[in-house]
Amino acid sequence: MSKVPVVIAREFLSTVRRRSYLIVTIGMPFFLGTYVSLVGFLPAYFMTQAGRSQKPVGVVDLAGLVRLDEAQVIGREDPGAGQAARVIADRLGPASAQGRGVAALLEEIDSPVEFQPVATKEEALQRLQAGTLQRVYLLPADYLGTGAIETYQADAQIFGLGKAKIERLFARVLRRSLSAGRLPDEFRARLDRPINDQASSSFVVKPDGGVEPLQDAARVARMAVPGVFALLLVMSLMTSASYLLQGVVEEKENRVIEIILSSVPPRDLLFGKLLGLGAAGLLQLFVWVSLASFATSLLAAAAMAILDWKLFLFCFLFFIGGFLMMGSLMTGTGAMGTNARESQQFSAIWTLCLVLPPAMTWMLIMDEPNTWLARGLSWFPLTGPITMMIRLGTGKVAAWDALVALGCLAAGVYLAIRAAAALFRLGLLMYGKRPTLSEIARQLRRA
Amino acid sequence: MSQEPGGRRKAELRAWTATGESFHRLYNSAPAGRRPLSTRFLEGLPVPLLQFSRLRKAYATTVAVDDVTFEVRPGEVFGLLGPNGAGKTSLLRMLIDIMAPDSGEILFDGRPLGPAERERIGYLPEERGLYRKEKVVDILIYFGMLKGLSRRAARERALRWLDRVGLQGVANRRAESLSKGMQQKVQIAGTLLHDPQILVMDEPFSGLDPLNTVLVKEILRERREAGALVILSTHQMPMVEELCDRVAMIDRGRLVLYGDLEEIRRAHGGSAVLVGTDADLAGLPPVAAVERQGGLRKVWLREGARPRDLMAIIEERRIPIDHFEVARMSVEEIFVTTVRARAADPAAPPVVAPAAAGGKA
Numbered sequence: 001m002s003k004v005p006v007v008i009a010r011e012f013l014s015t016v017r018r019r020s021y022l023i024v025t026i027g028m029p030f031f032l033g034t035y036v037s038l039v040g041f042l043p044a045y046f047m048t049q050a051g052r053s054q055k056p057v058g059v060v061d062l063a064g065l066v067r068l069d070e071a072q073v074i075g076r077e078d079p080g081a082g083q084a085a086r087v088i089a090d091r092l093g094p095a096s097a098q099g100r101g102v103a104a105l106l107e108e109i110d111s112p113v114e115f116q117p118v119a120t121k122e123e124a125l126q127r128l129q130a131g132t133l134q135r136v137y138l139l140p141a142d143y144l145g146t147g148a149i150e151t152y153q154a155d156a157q158i159f160g161l162g163k164a165k166i167e168r169l170f171a172r173v174l175r176r177s178l179s180a181g182r183l184p185d186e187f188r189a190r191l192d193r194p195i196n197d198q199a200s201s202s203f204v205v206k207p208d209g210g211v212e213p214l215q216d217a218a219r220v221a222r223m224a225v226p227g228v229f230a231l232l233l234v235m236s237l238m239t240s241a242s243y244l245l246q247g248v249v250e251e252k253e254n255r256v257i258e259i260i261l262s263s264v265p266p267r268d269l270l271f272g273k274l275l276g277l278g279a280a281g282l283l284q285l286f287v288w289v290s291l292a293s294f295a296t297s298l299l300a301a302a303a304m305a306i307l308d309w310k311l312f313l314f315c316f317l318f319f320i321g322g323f324l325m326m327g328s329l330m331t332g333t334g335a336m337g338t339n340a341r342e343s344q345q346f347s348a349i350w351t352l353c354l355v356l357p358p359a360m361t362w363m364l365i366m367d368e369p370n371t372w373l374a375r376g377l378s379w380f381p382l383t384g385p386i387t388m389m390i391r392l393g394t395g396k397v398a399a400w401d402a403l404v405a406l407g408c409l410a411a412g413v414y415l416a417i418r419a420a421a422a423l424f425r426l427g428l429l430m431y432g433k434r435p436t437l438s439e440i441a442r443q444l445r446r447a
Numbered sequence: 448m449s450q451e452p453g454g455r456r457k458a459e460l461r462a463w464t465a466t467g468e469s470f471h472r473l474y475n476s477a478p479a480g481r482r483p484l485s486t487r488f489l490e491g492l493p494v495p496l497l498q499f500s501r502l503r504k505a506y507a508t509t510v511a512v513d514d515v516t517f518e519v520r521p522g523e524v525f526g527l528l529g530p531n532g533a534g535k536t537s538l539l540r541m542l543i544d545i546m547a548p549d550s551g552e553i554l555f556d557g558r559p560l561g562p563a564e565r566e567r568i569g570y571l572p573e574e575r576g577l578y579r580k581e582k583v584v585d586i587l588i589y590f591g592m593l594k595g596l597s598r599r600a601a602r603e604r605a606l607r608w609l610d611r612v613g614l615q616g617v618a619n620r621r622a623e624s625l626s627k628g629m630q631q632k633v634q635i636a637g638t639l640l641h642d643p644q645i646l647v648m649d650e651p652f653s654g655l656d657p658l659n660t661v662l663v664k665e666i667l668r669e670r671r672e673a674g675a676l677v678i679l680s681t682h683q684m685p686m687v688e689e690l691c692d693r694v695a696m697i698d699r700g701r702l703v704l705y706g707d708l709e710e711i712r713r714a715h716g717g718s719a720v721l722v723g724t725d726a727d728l729a730g731l732p733p734v735a736a737v738e739r740q741g742g743l744r745k746v747w748l749r750e751g752a753r754p755r756d757l758m759a760i761i762e763e764r765r766i767p768i769d770h771f772e773v774a775r776m777s778v779e780e781i782f783v784t785t786v787r788a789r790a791a792d793p794a795a796p797p798v799v800a801p802a803a804a805g806g807k808a
Contacts, residue, residue: 007593014581250578251578254577255576258545263565263593
C-alpha cells in the first residue's frame with residue numbers, strides 16, 4: 001500500500017497545528033496590505049509615463065464639427081494655470097476629492113494627447129493596424145442628434161493604457177468644438193454630455209483587418225484568470241517552500257529521516273511532503289487571499305471558468321505542473337544543505353529560474369505572444385508555467401502550442417521528481433556534510 | 448564422514464554455506480529438470496531468511512562494501528561487527544533499501560527485497576531521533592502507520608510498547624521533554640510496533656543505563672524466542688558474546704570473519720593457555736609471550752604450537768603447576784586480532800567457521 005497518503009496527512013496536520021503557522025497565517029494579510037500598496041505605486045507611475053509617450057489619436061469627423069486646434073489650446077490656454085493648479089493641489093492634499101480633480105487637470109496639462117484628423121474610416125483603420133495611431137474616434141454624420149461615437153483600437157492593446165484620460169480629453173475637445181460654432185438650440189444638451197456612452201460603441205481591429213465589437217469585461221477576465229494563477233503559483237511556492245525546507249531540515253537534523261526512509265521510499269516521501277506541505281501552504285494562501293479582499297478576483301476567475309473552461313483548465317494544469325516541478329526541485333536541492341540557511345539558499349535558485357526570465361520579458365510577450373522567444377520560454381519547463389500564463393491571457397495562443405508546452409512541462413515534472421528523489425536520498429543521509437559534485441552527478445545518472 | 452542418509456549432501460551443503468553461498472538459493476536457481484527429485488536431505492537444515500549475495504557499494508572515493516556474501520536465519524541473533532567506517536551501516540542501509548547496491552542482491556525468503564518485505568523489517572538506525580516538538584504517542588502512531596498499521600492499531604500498540612519499556616505516562620509528553628535514555632526507549636518501541644519478522648538494530652544499547660540495557664536485552668531475547676531474526680550491529684563486545692548466535696565481521700568493506708560464534712571462538716582458541724604457576728615459562732620453546740591474568744599466567748603460543756606441546760614440556764621439565772586451561776579468546780580479542788591481521792595482510796581470505804544451526808538457549 002502506498003504510504004503517500006499517510007505522509008500527506010502527517011505533514012499537513014503537523015504543520016497547520018504549529019503556533020508559528022497560525023501567527024503567520026493571521027498576521028500576513030496586514031503586512032501584505034502595506035506591501036501591495038507600495039508595489040501598486042510603481043505600476044501606476046509607469047502607466048503615467050507610458051501615457052506621456054503615446055501615439056496620436058485619430059479622429060474621423062463625418063459630422064464636420066470637430067476643431068482639433070482646440071486640443072492644443074487645452075494644454076496652452078493659460079500658462080499660469082498649471083502653476084496655480086499645482087499650488088492648489090498641494091494645499092488641498094492628494095487624498096481629497098478636489099485634490100484629485102486638480103491632479104487630473106495637471107496630468108492633462110503635463111501630458112497632452114495629440115489628436116490627428118483622418119479623412120476616412122478605412123484610412124484610420126489602416127493606420128491603426130500599421131501602429132501609427134493608438135486609437136480612432138469616429139463621429140458619424142448624425143452625431144449631433146445621438147451623441148453616439150465609435151471607438152476603434154488595435155487588438156494588441158489589451159487594456160488601452162490611459163484610455164479614460166484620452167476619452168476625457170476628447171470629450172473636452174468636443175465640448176469646445178460645439179461651443180465654438182453656432183449650435184442650434186435643439187442640440188444644446190450635447191454641450192453637457194458630448195459623448196452618449198449608451199449609444200456609443202467600441203470596436204477592436206484584428207490583425208487580419210476584421211472589426212469586432214470590444215468586450216472589455218471579457219478581455220479583463222481573460223487576463224485575470226492566468227494572472228490569478230500566476231500569482232497563486234509564485235505565492236504558494238514561496239509559502240510552501242519554507243514549510244518544505246523546514247520539514248526536510250528538521251527531519252535531517254533530528255535524525256528521524258533514516259527511520260522514515262526505512263518505511264517509505266524516498267520518492268513517495270518527497271511526493272507526500274510536497275502535497276501535504278503544499279496543501280498547508282495553499283490553505284495559508286487561501287486565508288490571506290480571502291482576508292486581503294482578493295476574493296473578488298477569485299470569483300471573477302471562477303466566473304471566467306464558466307465562460308472559458310479551456311483557459312481555466314490550462315491555467316490549472318500549468319499551476320499544478322509548475323508547483324510539482326519547482327516544489328520537488330526545491331526540496332531535492334534543499335535536502336543537500338547542512339542546515340536550514342544553506343537549504344534555503346540552494347532552493348532559492350529555482351524561484352529565480354521560474355520568475356526571472358518571464359518577469360524580464362512579460363511586456364514583450366504580451367505584445368507579441370507568438371514569437372519564438374515566447375514559445376521557447378513556454379516550452380522550457382522551468383519558465384513555462386509563468387510564461388504560458390502570461391501568453392494565455394492574450395487569448396492568441398493556439399491549442400497545439402499550449403499542448404506542446406504542457407507536454408514539455410509534464411516531462412519536466414517527471415524528470416524533476418526523479419532527480420529530486422535521488423538528491424533527496426543522497427542529501428538526507430549525509431549528516432553535517434555536503435555531498436561532492438561527483439556524488440551528485442552519480443546519483444543523478446542513476447535517477 | 449557421516450554415514451546417515453544424505454549425510455554427504457549435508458556436508459556439501461555446510462561447505463557451500465560456509466563459503467557464503469546458500470544451497471537453497473542454488474537449488475532454487477537451478478533449472479527445474481536438474482533439481483534433485485527429493486529435497487528430504489534438506490530437512491533439519493536451517494533455511495536462510497536473508498541472503499546477502501556479492502554486495503558491493505562504492506562512494507566517490509571509497510568502496511564501503513566490497514563483494515560481501517553471507518546469510519542470516521530466522522530465530523537467531525546475528526551480530527554484525529566491524530571497526531568504525533568498516534561498512535556496516537552501508538550494509539544495513541542496503542538491507543533497508545535506503546540505498547541501492549552497485550551490484551549484488553539481497554534476498555528475503557528467497558525473493559528479492561521489495562516493499563512488502565520491507566514492512567516486515569523493523570529498523571533502529573545508529574543516527575536516530577524523534578520529532579522534538581511532537582507528542583510521543585503521535586510520533587509512534589506515525590511510525591506504525593508507515594509500517595502499514597491502521598491508526599487505531601498503531602495507537603494501541605504504541606501504548607502497549609510504551610508500557611513494556613517502562614514509559615507509562617509519557618504518551619502525551621513532547622519528545623523534547625524526555626531524557627536521552629527515555630527517547631532511546633521510545634525509538635526502540637517504534638521499531639517494534641509492527642511486530643517485525645526481522646529486527647535490525649544499530650547500536651541499540653548506546654545511551655542506556657545498566658537497568659535499561661537489561662530491559663532491552665530481555666526484549667531482544669523475547670523477539671528471538673518468538674521466531675524473529677535479530678541483526679545486531681554493535682561495538683559492545685560483551686553484548687555480542689551474550690546475545691549473538693552467529694556473527695559476520697566486516698573490515699574495510701570486506702567480510703573477514705563469518706559463522707557460528709562458538710565455532711569461531713573454538714577456532715581462535717588454542718593459541719593461548721592459562722597456567723597457574725610461579726615458574727618462569729617465558730623461555731620454553733612453544734611459548735611466544737607470557738602475561739599475568741589475575742592469579743594465573745596467560746601463555747601465548749608460537750604459531751604452529753599446540754597446548755599439548757606446552758603440557759608435554761611442563762611434564763618433561765617437572766614444572767610445578769596447579770592449573771592448566773586452554774584459553775578461550777573473548778570476542779573482543781578475536782575482533783582485535785582479526786582487524787590487526789587484516790591490516791597486516793589486506794588480501795587474506797575471510798575466516799569462515801562452519802555454520803551451526805539453531806540459536807542460543
